[in-house]
Amino acid sequence: MRHGGQILVQALKTNGVTRVFCVPGESYLAALDGLFDSGIDTVVTRHESGAAMMAEAHGKLTGRPGIAFVTRGPGATNASAGVHIAFQDSTPMILFVGQVASDQRDREAFQEVDYRAMFSPLAKWVAEVDRTDRLPEYINRAFATALSGRPGPVVLALPEDMLSDQADVIDMPAAQPPKAQAAQSDIAEITERLAQAKRPFILVGGGGWRAEARDALGAFAKALNVPVGAAFRCQDYLNNDHPNYVGDVGIGPNPELAKAVREADVLLALGPRLGEMTTSGYTLLRAPLPEQALLHVHADANELGRVYHPSLGVAGRPAEVVLQLAAHTGSGRFQSTHNPHDPDGRAAYVSALRRSYEAWQRPVETPGDLKMQQVMAHLRDTLPETAILTNGAGNYAGWLHRYYRWRGWRTQLAPTSGSMGYGLPAAVAAALEHPDRSVLCLAGDGCFQMTSQEFGTACEYGAKVIVLVVNNGMYGTIRMHQQKTYPGRVSATRLKNPDFAALARAYGALGLTVTETAAFPDALAQAMAADTPAILDLKVDPRALSTTLQTKDL
Template identity: 30%
Template sequence: MCAAQKHDTTTEKTTAQVLVDCLKAEGVDVIFGIPGEENLDLMFAIKEAGIRFIPTRHEQGAAFMADVYGRLTGRAGVCLATLGPGATNLVTGVADAFLDGAPLVAITGQVSTELMQLTSHQYLDLSAMFSPITKRSKVVMRPDTVTEICRLAFKYAENGKPGATHIDLPKNIAHMPCPAKPLRRQQPPALYADPAAVTEAARMISEARNPVILAGAGAVRGHAAQAVTTMAERLHIPVVQTMMGKGIIPCDNKYRMGVVGIPQHDYIIDAFDQADLVIGIGYDLVECSPKKWHTHDDMKIINIAALPADVNQLYEPEIEVVGNLSDSIYQILRTACRDDKPEPESMLAVGCRLHKELEEQGKDNSFPMKPGRLISDIRKVLGRSDILVSDVGAHKIWIGREYPCYEPNTCLISNGFASMGFAVPGAFAAKMLRPERRVLAVSGDGGFMMNSQELETAVREKVPFVTLIWEDAHYGLIKWKEEEQFGDVFGVGFTNPDFCALAEAMHCHGYRVGSCEDFIPTLERAFENTDAPSVVVVPVDYSANMELTRTLRAAYN
């Protein structure tokens, strides 16, 4: 008999048990988190229901796991924490899901309702705290409201632009009898674009001299990769991707030009200099400000998305095609025609330039290894459908700019909230969901130490992904920015533990790369381990950062 039932004198289920019934009705099969005294009723209800619970080593790791679960499945990932410090530890991962558009439901324990008006041990107004970083945050103040609160949490998390929601369950409410039953999941209606908007968009695209497609995270969430690629090929339009839109068009397609979003003025901006029409497809301003690419006043914009565009002085669409992305694109293709327009050779040359640049960097045999050589070699080891999960740091800029992708959701980058510590727990969730694929977490030594403890979770749960640490003993991205702006560095250096010994202490496999030639064999060896995760450490030479800065400045100043 569970803890909740021992104190229950009725045959009615408790609020905690009904909440778990609601989670099962939503299709929840796994919850990530750390329990506490205030959610013990909920924990034993989870046990009774047979939902898999994965105890993590930090609540932030639980939130990142739920975040990536949501990205890859389209269904809300669920994370759980107790009140006070447990809840505050969730905040970074919840905020990441909120800005990056990943469906997530966070559940927290709370003090009993009679203590909320008092100065109470560990009490914070969690609904107020989570409100700015969620689409909806509610406290269950009466047992009979729990089913509605839960249904709405999932509805808000998964629909529109997906994001995070929060449910706060006080301890006394969790234990009370609850007469309610789970509400049915509602299938959201399919929304299709206004035919007049489709017709006008097709006309503008047909008449444009140099259109360019800007594909973002919404195109990935909307499963529009095939439609975007078809539009590019049929209408001869180059495609620029955001970092979170990588893979929306295969990297070996001639119309794929590259990625916008690095801090520097990059070659890809040349395409926008020439463009008279930008076709935003699933573009989200949080990924990359229009200031990066809106280079002249003669540029017109079409917004093709599931939702109307946000307001921005530099993103004012002439026409908005709002509805199912793939349907909108195929409807446009019924009447749009650009057969009388020449192939955009000068714009496509931008993508060729980046491709050739990576080829040249891949020949660099110096050691410590340069970022371009590392990316080139990683691509040789990973298959087309394998998954790379990037942490945040200098390596993210190189991966975002240069790592070739063939499919959506094969390069996961946090670039809305852009939080360090994302890669290790994110790779855990990716490998758990896609066990047949190779999953590689790429992290700097700074980001790795922020959530390295989740390797123990991976060992315990038998989830064998590989973590690659680019080691330079600095917070590399901030060092790069300091060098650019001040010509000096301050406050960004640190020392590192022996990462191989640390990995082995957590019952993982540890490897250290000693030469360029050793990198690919070492990474292959790490992926052969199926009994436990592996950690590969490679010294990196980030002098390439300022080399890139000087090259781009010379080209555009």
């Protein structure tokens, strides 16, 4: 006989869970008891949004569901931001929410919420476990649902009495989601249509990728000599030094890159949903019938044809499909029939796009003594390939997207949902998972203050994160749009900021203020050498907005 918390934790261990994130609550005391001496690392955060965002980032990093525990009512509503990120980013995640005891349900008891109604638009599956002996069943289904098809978040509500009750149950084996490969005829058609195209283009993104698929993508693109662009905040899906990588098709892309997508005759969308951010507000492809021959590969069949009618729709996990494509192009059968249209012209086409990408990364002058474009260039040229960079949302992210190069797999953690405050919790999760790697969080002053309390979590658990706070004293994105739409009428966008470097020192960490470009390399070196987390307060001129980066909204 075991109580529900012990049964639950054993199911987590069976499914390979090694770390969970939480804010403790009396509604799930039995689960906390189950975690005691379980061998699972329990990270206590300062706020439920931080716990959920850390779990989401953990899911991105590992490809396995990140786990968060929060209490009922306010705890659940605070965590909803992380669930929304996981949904829009197609990240596997499971949120466990304490619930009122079953004999108090439907009385609007203390902190009672109907979680099925609350989370159903934000999660793949929401359920409430009514029986202790069914916990293994529910948890295995949660893992299978989070990982199968288009990955995403699952929410399980745990009534307090159910969790503390005892039951004699048999533990289930780990969930095994299907591979979801494409038919061989689809692989052959995709390969042939790309080979015969004059101006083909591959656009990669979405969830469910892994390192092997990234390598296969590079081999496939090289074999067919096709340019590859990354969807919004998916820039680490191919080594940015690869000769076929031509930039990110996100917010405010390189105009030459946007033109190439618009003028492509065959476009292979390998994983992305083709949402607003990746299509520049649904302008790079005409909806609902694109001018390009659209070959759309997506793990969820319901996504195919949802916005754009594809010439060929393939329901399959992009990681599996790209492995199939690489194997097909490497076969002797394909080589014998491969006859690309104008191979010399194709090579010139790819080379021109690559040169345009490299030119796009040359720094553009901005006002002020501290130049963020130069800061990003220094990071690009000095950080190891394994360094992980995180960010939330804000005008500042435009510099990172444009000037940095991601070379290693899962070295970019950022929310495609555009959620502010994500960067610091994601950095903490990354530093705990990879303590031997450099982890940097880039955050605007407004973005940082959404979750700045999680710097305390980093200090408590020894997560050596370096936070670069881009401090311009305002909500820069909104100010940019405000000045454009209502010039001279500044409202609700100013920020009164603390001394961020002093905040770091108050935690016993390293805090430095940087006011000019020449001082940044030394400040970064000190932060890299420190044995504590660090905050570098970067004082940026408020006039240095992303209008110079030709961005729409960051």
